Amino acid sequence: MKIYPLSIKDLTITTPTVLAPMAGFSDLPFRKICRKFNCGLVISELISSEGIIREANASLEYLTSDLSEQPVGAQIFGTDAARMAEVAINIEKLNRFSLIDINAGCPVPKLMKKGAGASLMKNPENIGKIISAVSDAVDLPVTLKTRIGLKDGFPLINEVANAVESNGGKALTIHGRYAENHHKGNADWELIAKIKEQLNIPVIGNGGINCAQDAIDMLKHTKVDAVMIGRAAIGNPWIFQEIFCKLNNLSFIHPNNEQRREIIIYHLNELINKFKNSCRRKNKNSNTYEISACRKFRPQMIKYLSGYQGVHKLSAKLDRVNNLKDVIEGIDFVLQHKIIQ
Numbered sequence: 140m141k142i143y144p145l146s147i148k149d150l151t152i153t154t155p156t157v158l159a160p161m162a163g164f165s166d167l168p169f170r171k172i173c174r175k176f177n178c179g180l181v182i183s184e185l186i187s188s189e190g191i192i193r194e195a196n197a198s199l200e201y202l203t204s205d206l207s208e209q210p211v212g213a214q215i216f217g218t219d220a221a222r223m224a225e226v227a228i229n230i231e232k233l234n235r236f237s238l239i240d241i242n243a244g245c246p247v248p249k250l251m252k253k254g255a256g257a258s259l260m261k262n263p264e265n266i267g268k269i270i271s272a273v274s275d276a277v278d279l280p281v282t283l284k285t286r287i288g289l290k291d292g293f294p295l296i297n298e299v300a301n302a303v304e305s306n307g308g309k310a311l312t313i314h315g316r317y318a319e320n321h322h323k324g325n326a327d328w329e330l331i332a333k334i335k336e337q338l339n340i341p342v343i344g345n346g347g348i349n350c351a352q353d354a355i356d357m358l359k360h361t362k363v364d365a366v367m368i369g370r371a372a373i374g375n376p377w378i379f380q381e382i383f384c385k386l387n388n389l390s391f392i393h394p395n396n397e398q399r400r401e402i403i404i405y406h407l408n409e410l411i412n413k414f415k416n417s418c419r420r421k422n423k424n425s426n427t428y429e430i431s432a433c434r435k436f437r438p439q440m441i442k443y444l445s446g447y448q449g450v451h452k453l454s455a456k457l458d459r460v461n462n463l464k465d466v467i468e469g470i471d472f473v474l475q476h477k478i479i480q
């Protein structure tokens with residue numbers, strides 16, 4: 140298998156957009172679609188370091204990837220520098236990933252209680268140890284994704300950014316919100332701009348991008364090297380193509396119903412394949428992978444069809460359907476109806 144080593148500096152040369160790691164969404168099928176639409180880099184959902192060490196099925200599942208999505212980063216969470224370095228070595232051996240990203244921004248209590256995710260921000264010294272140990276252990280670039288702080292009005296990003304840069308981190312992603320605010324409120328682009336100005340390593344800005352023009356505005360106002368997009372890409376992977384067109388003075392045409400249908404069905408089929416392969420790997424004789432995939436797809440599908448009449452009825456119906464054919468019929472029915480203005 141060919142490796143595509145990623146110089147993070149090149150990110151700005153290809154296309155300065157990154158698909159955000161999003162648990163439950165940024166799986167292989169969705170990442171592949173975003174790459175098709177010119178997203179510069181995609182990052183996996185967060186993966187437990189301890190899970191990989193235990194070889195837990197769920198954690199290993201997140202490490203599935205294929206050549207068509209490269210460059211792709213693997214995001215891991217944990218607290219112990221030595222154990223995270225061990226995990227990074229195992230990930231590098233897979234020859235599939237282009238970088239290792241450390242999660243220092245997730246605010247969910249399950250991680251916070253263990254001192255992982257956003258909790259790491261309380262201890263920049265430990266962040267430094269993790270970056271240093273992981274960077275020493277692997278050749279892949281090591282990056283970190285964090286927030287501007289934990290409690291609203293009390294930024295910690297300065298100390299975190301210094302710990303990352305001075306210990307060999309190759310890039311820093313800043314989600315411009317405080318952990319206690321989760322995904323609500325405005326992202327602080329001023330603070331992102333300030334940190335960008337202070338650092339020598341590339342900075343990826345995140346938060347507050349709801350449409351392609353917002354991405355262009357963030358690039359312009361904060362001077363970040365790339366923008367990371369999460370929720371605005373769910374159901375709209377075309378956003379990456381639109382940004383690419385805007386940056387290159389090309390005209391962008393929004394997808395028509397047929398093109399939208401093509402991507403929705405492709406996405407769903409990829410998800411079905413993913414579930415099927417997963418059953419095979421676990422030697423599980425399951426015939427339910429098709430329906431499991433259809434159900435998992437529901438939140439994505441609502442976003443793909445948002446604004447079309449009948450989408451909520453279709454969503455409710457998904458609880459009862461048990462084959463792909465019925466789902467496709469439902470999608471076709473919704474696509475025939477006008478967009479609600």
Ligand SMILES: Cc1cc2nc3c(=O)[nH]c(=O)nc-3n(C[C@H](O)[C@H](O)[C@H](O)COP(=O)(O)O)c2cc1C
Pocket residue numbers: 159160161162163164183184185214242244245284314322345346347348367368369370371
């Ligand atoms: C459903 C969901 C799951 C997420 N999972 C992760 C994750 O696994 N790792 C991570 O670093 N951030 C995660 N995030 C945060 C996003 O990466 C991103 O920082 C956040 O959504 C803000 O960007 P946006 O406004 O473009 O959505 C998640 C966000 C959402 C909405």
